[in-house]
Amino acid sequence: MSEPVLVLDTLDKSFGALRVTQGVSLDVRQGEVHALIGPNGAGKTTLVAQIAGALRPDSGHVRFLGRDVTNLGVAARARLGLGRVFQISNVVGSFTALENVAVAAVASSGDTFGMWRPALRDRALRAKAEDALERVGLVERMSSLAGDLAHGERRALELAMSLVQNPKLLLLDEPMAGTGRGEGERLTELLLSLKGQVAILLVEHDMNTVFRLADRITVLIYGAVAVTGAPEDVRGDPIVRRAYLGEEEAV
Amino acid sequence: MTVAETVRKPGGSAGLRLALQPTLVCVFAFAAALAVAHGLGSSYGATMVGRTAAFALAAVSLSFLIGQGGLVSFGHAAPLGIGAYAVLIAGEYDVTNLLVVLPLGFASAALFSVATGAIALRTRGVYFIMITLAFAQMIFYVAASLSAFGGDDGMAVASRSTLFGMRVLKSDTNLAILAIALLGVALLALDRLVASRYGLMLRAGRANETKLQALGLDPYRHRLTALAIGGGLAGLAGVLLANQVEYVSPATMNWHVSGELIVMVVLGGTGRLAGAVLGAVVVTVLDETLGHFTEHWKLGLGLVIVAVVLLRGADLKALLRGTSA
Amino acid sequence: MTAVLFVSQLLNGLQLGVILFLVAAGLTLVFGVMDFINLAHGVQYMLGAYLVAVLVAWSGNFAVGLLLGLLGALVLGFVLEVLVFRHLTRRDHLEQVLGTFGVILIVTELVRIVFGSAPLAFPTPAALAGSVTLMPGLNYPVWRLVILGVGVGVAALLWYLVNRTRLGMLVRAGSTHPETVSALGVDIDRLFLVVFAFGAMLAGLAGAMAGPLVSVEPTMGDRILIVAFVVVVIGGIGSIKGAFVSALLVGLVDTLGRAFAADLLKALIGKSAAAAAGPALSSMLVYLLMAVVLSVRPSGLFGGRTA
Numbered sequence: 073m074s075e076p077v078l079v080l081d082t083l084d085k086s087f088g089a090l091r092v093t094q095g096v097s098l099d100v101r102q103g104e105v106h107a108l109i110g111p112n113g114a115g116k117t118t119l120v121a122q123i124a125g126a127l128r129p130d131s132g133h134v135r136f137l138g139r140d141v142t143n144l145g146v147a148a149r150a151r152l153g154l155g156r157v158f159q160i161s162n163v164v165g166s167f168t169a170l171e172n173v174a175v176a177a178v179a180s181s182g183d184t185f186g187m188w189r190p191a192l193r194d195r196a197l198r199a200k201a202e203d204a205l206e207r208v209g210l211v212e213r214m215s216s217l218a219g220d221l222a223h224g225e226r227r228a229l230e231l232a233m234s235l236v237q238n239p240k241l242l243l244l245d246e247p248m249a250g251t252g253r254g255e256g257e258r259l260t261e262l263l264l265s266l267k268g269q270v271a272i273l274l275v276e277h278d279m280n281t282v283f284r285l286a287d288r289i290t291v292l293i294y295g296a297v298a299v300t301g302a303p304e305d306v307r308g309d310p311i312v313r314r315a316y317l318g319e320e321e322a323v
Numbered sequence: 324m325t326v327a328e329t330v331r332k333p334g335g336s337a338g339l340r341l342a343l344q345p346t347l348v349c350v351f352a353f354a355a356a357l358a359v360a361h362g363l364g365s366s367y368g369a370t371m372v373g374r375t376a377a378f379a380l381a382a383v384s385l386s387f388l389i390g391q392g393g394l395v396s397f398g399h400a401a402p403l404g405i406g407a408y409a410v411l412i413a414g415e416y417d418v419t420n421l422l423v424v425l426p427l428g429f430a431s432a433a434l435f436s437v438a439t440g441a442i443a444l445r446t447r448g449v450y451f452i453m454i455t456l457a458f459a460q461m462i463f464y465v466a467a468s469l470s471a472f473g474g475d476d477g478m479a480v481a482s483r484s485t486l487f488g489m490r491v492l493k494s495d496t497n498l499a500i501l502a503i504a505l506l507g508v509a510l511l512a513l514d515r516l517v518a519s520r521y522g523l524m525l526r527a528g529r530a531n532e533t534k535l536q537a538l539g540l541d542p543y544r545h546r547l548t549a550l551a552i553g554g555g556l557a558g559l560a561g562v563l564l565a566n567q568v569e570y571v572s573p574a575t576m577n578w579h580v581s582g583e584l585i586v587m588v589v590l591g592g593t594g595r596l597a598g599a600v601l602g603a604v605v606v607t608v609l610d611e612t613l614g615h616f617t618e619h620w621k622l623g624l625g626l627v628i629v630a631v632v633l634l635r636g637a638d639l640k641a642l643l644r645g646t647s648a
Numbered sequence: 649m650t651a652v653l654f655v656s657q658l659l660n661g662l663q664l665g666v667i668l669f670l671v672a673a674g675l676t677l678v679f680g681v682m683d684f685i686n687l688a689h690g691v692q693y694m695l696g697a698y699l700v701a702v703l704v705a706w707s708g709n710f711a712v713g714l715l716l717g718l719l720g721a722l723v724l725g726f727v728l729e730v731l732v733f734r735h736l737t738r739r740d741h742l743e744q745v746l747g748t749f750g751v752i753l754i755v756t757e758l759v760r761i762v763f764g765s766a767p768l769a770f771p772t773p774a775a776l777a778g779s780v781t782l783m784p785g786l787n788y789p790v791w792r793l794v795i796l797g798v799g800v801g802v803a804a805l806l807w808y809l810v811n812r813t814r815l816g817m818l819v820r821a822g823s824t825h826p827e828t829v830s831a832l833g834v835d836i837d838r839l840f841l842v843v844f845a846f847g848a849m850l851a852g853l854a855g856a857m858a859g860p861l862v863s864v865e866p867t868m869g870d871r872i873l874i875v876a877f878v879v880v881v882i883g884g885i886g887s888i889k890g891a892f893v894s895a896l897l898v899g900l901v902d903t904l905g906r907a908f909a910a911d912l913l914k915a916l917i918g919k920s921a922a923a924a925a926g927p928a929l930s931s932m933l934v935y936l937l938m939a940v941v942l943s944v945r946p947s948g949l950f951g952g953r954t955a
Contacts, residue, residue: 446947449885450947452685464928465931465932582752621753622754622757622758622761625754629750632747
């Protein structure tokens with residue numbers, strides 16, 4: 073078994089007296105979907121920020137692809153292959169879907185200073201972008217402004233922007249949030265289709281999705297890891313049932 | 324609407340032609356105005372056309388920074404004035420060849436923009452606005468302290484620029500032709516630039532920097548480059564203005580000039596580069612017409628600006644949102 | 649002799665510093681509370697000088713003129729806020745720049761129409777017109793000492809208001825965490841109105857204090873405005889303490905630089921080179937100071953919020 077894609081090693085983070093991350097350790101293996109769940113206020117958002125590089129932990133280490141990235145910023149981690157889909161859809165509303173994916177493709181291409189050839193008339197770039205849109209089922213909408221897309225479509229677009237960069241790990245922050253039932257179903261199908269191709273760390277509230285997709289689940293409670301294990305083990309865990317699943321509609 | 328939006332249409336070449344249209348319209352309109360002035364034998368008319376085209380070039384370069392790069396510089400009079408001083412200072416050393424003076428004006432203005440931009444770009448929002456304003460004021464005072472070059476009062480340039488000794492700019496018509504040509508080339512080049520990979524990154528950084536960072540790109544160097552390009556083009560405009568007035572003084576760098584350039588950009592709409600040309604025409608024409616009636620024409624300009632901002636506020640906002648959401 | 653010169657320049661620098669502080673205090677709070685960039689703040693400074701000059705001449709009594717003038721500056725602040733500025737607070741910075749620039753053009757031109765472009769007479773009040781001997785060989789104008797006193801007094805008052813009153817607490821919180829304040833149910837627009845008008849009055853006070861020392865003319869606000877921006881940037885947006893420290897720093901650097909930079913240069917690079925470079929360098933010093941501070945701390949000396 074090769075080295076995990078992502079390793080969190082006893083991360084700690086406090087805001088004043090509030091310890092929002094307490095000795096969190098977990099790993100995401102190659103090709104695995106690892107779900108991170110926890111009740112509101114469990115510190116998931118803070119943890120995601122530390123993984124993405126937007127926040128530095130007070131202590132502990134983040135290893136990505138065998139490399140210590142604890143001191144790297146967002147852009148540097150992204151360049152290494154950390155793809156991120158935001159909790160609130162984060163696309164360029166005034167750009168078309170195709171342009172958005174082209175932005176992602178160019179940003180990771182190493183040629184961001186080409187000043188003469190129109191970017192969208194670059195056949196290879198265009199093909200790459202269209203291919204990514206195809207994978208998420210948005211190719212018919214490529215000329216629509218991202219701002220005009222439906223919520224679920226924007227999620228798919230963000231996913232396409234990540235995919236076009238061939239990420240080694242996808243960090244998905246509540247992809248189902250705010251999606252309608254049909255949209256959510258399509259999105260889940262889409263994620264299922266990616267399973268095995270790329271490692272995914274899935275932060276999600278929707279238990280249906282989590283149990284359908286995840287190979288392993290980590291439960292975060294009060295900023296600390298309560299349990300990590302296979303879905304069936306987590307489902308049966310008494311601590312988890314009490315602290316978390318009990319509150320919501322369990323599966 | 325951005326240039327890229329027209330480019331994106333299927334069959335890109337037709338789209339590109341569409342994108343070129345406003346540029347061609349601008350150039351033709353200026354050329355026609357110049358032809359009329361020349362036909363009437365009006366040297367005043369030729370002067371006005373040339374002057375407007377020079378200001379349009381400065382406004383376009385600022386529009387590139389604001390509309391495409393999201394860099395609201397309130398110090399654009401500085402590179403403009405540096406270009407003008409390049410003519411004056413080079414002239415004092417008997418260097419008048421356009422092929423030297425134009426690159427010199429571009430390079431010195433670009434250098435200033437990069438040096439100050441490297442610091443200003445460490446900040447955002449109101450900080451950026453204030454810092455660009457402050458650095459422009461710094462160069463204003465520096466110019467005013469150059470007693471060898473006229474100090475506060477400025478001084479007349481030795482002669483208009485030449486081409487290997489030929490006094491090609493002696494006629495106001497020729498100077499206007501040069502101004503229109505530079506404006507046209509700048510518009511075409513910037514259109515190209517905006518649609519390029521570099522332009523795509525620059526615009527994405529303006530619209531959504533967080534996302535661009537998450538996609539692995541820190542747009543700092545792209546922005547610095549934009550400042551160099553925008554500053555350099557303003558420097559060219561300064562070279563034109565110095566040739567036209569044949570006089571250079573710190574007043575060229577007065578911060579009110581920076582303000583008026585912003586007015587031109589916003590009046591014409593920040594979304595399109597050619598819009599700034601329209602803004603420049605409106606402000607220059609207002610200056611000329613109102614200025615003849617009353618010495619207090621700035622009152623009129625101020626009222627127009629406030630009215631535009633307050634009344635058309637909603638539209639403007641939608642317009643700005645349209646490219647920044 | 650040099651000691652006397654140095655002390656008097658030191659006092660001049662501090663006095664410029666407190667004037668800058670009076671202008672920058674309002675600016676920094678308005679920036680902080682509303683993220684609002686107000687180019688027209690220099691206009692308030694100019695209006696303060698004009699109002700007080702006119703009202704002192706009219707009433708024949710300096711105290712009465714000053715009081716009425718400050719009241720007038722406060723009222724004008726309210727009026728401008730209601731007419732223009734409040735409609736700009738939630739706009740793009742670009743529109744704020746544009747709108748407030750328009751206000752500068754209008755007000756400056758109106759003042760020019762009413763009073764003309766020539767400087768207005770603003771005599772130092774007779775009782776404070778003399779000078780006192782501070783040390784052997786140093787006769788220092790009383791009025792400049794008064795400015796220092798007033799500046800320090802206002803700084804103390806502001807410190808008290810901002811740190812010890814409920815309003816001040818809201819302003820402080822608003823300048824660093826505006827969302828929190830509006831979440832507390834505070835009407836942030838009312839808060840802005842109060843802060844804005846108060847800031848306008850302080851700028852007016854600065855104009856009135858500076859009136860006898862500078863020439864009172866329509867564009868007098870322009871120069872001070874940009875230096876006040878430098879003060880705000882160095883001190884950190886929203887910080888009164890930062891504005892105070894940085895205003896004194898800028899005042900000292902500017903004044904001492906102009907007085908001594910040429911001499912220093914002469915020692916370093918020789919007479920003729922210094923004569924050429926001295927004036928340029930001394931006029932750049934304040935901006936270079938800003939550049940250095942920003943290179944080390946992009947959000948200013950006391951700026952909490954990242955820029």
